[in-house]
Amino acid sequence: MHTRFAIAAIISFASTSFADEDLATVDRPAPTFRLPVYNAAAMGEQGNPMIGIDRYVGQEPQDKKTKLLVVSFMASFCGPCKKEMPYLQSLHEKYREQGLRVMMVAIDREEEGQKKVAELVATNKITFPVLKDRFNIVARRWLGNQSPLPSLFMLRPDGTVKTVHRGYSDDASALLEKEVTAALGTK
Secondary structure, eight states, rough: OOOHHHHHHHHHHTTOOOOOGSSSTSSSSSSOOOOOOOOOOTOOOSSSEEEEEESSSSSSSOOTOEEEEEEEEEEETOOOHHHHHHHHHHHHHHGGGTTEEEEEEEEEHHHHHHHOOOHHHTTTOOOSSEEEOOTHHHHHHHHHSOOOEEEEEOOOTTTTEEEEEEOOOOTHHHHHHHHHHHHHHHO
């Protein structure tokens, strides 16, 4: 009986809409979270860790070398998200030593979609954290009730939102790399 109540509470909370001032917004602190990781082994993690943005940014991050955190929301049914995943991996590899950190949050609710996300992560050999937001609680806090995918956020070391990109365009990758290099102070 307690399990049903807990599930009902989670679903109720997940379906709550947030006021605009509570969403992830430029120049405001990003909402914090912790979620399970799809690819813990690929990241060199043991067990089933929960990871959040506080690993990389905020008051006392674990990773003190972070200069910029890119957080992208995606889903297995989103074509542009599938294109973005290997591109983000290439940025992660290219700029990791300069302080870039990348994280994806998958919003797939159904088990079949979650399996597809896991397959995409394996196929693309993703080594940055891909997190499971099965109940879309984090997505609602960052995106609101309706937002195009992918939605990408760049966070400063202090945990504030630097830039927000919603949706996908043909020039997105060139623009993203230009913004990353500018934020990192590289060329």
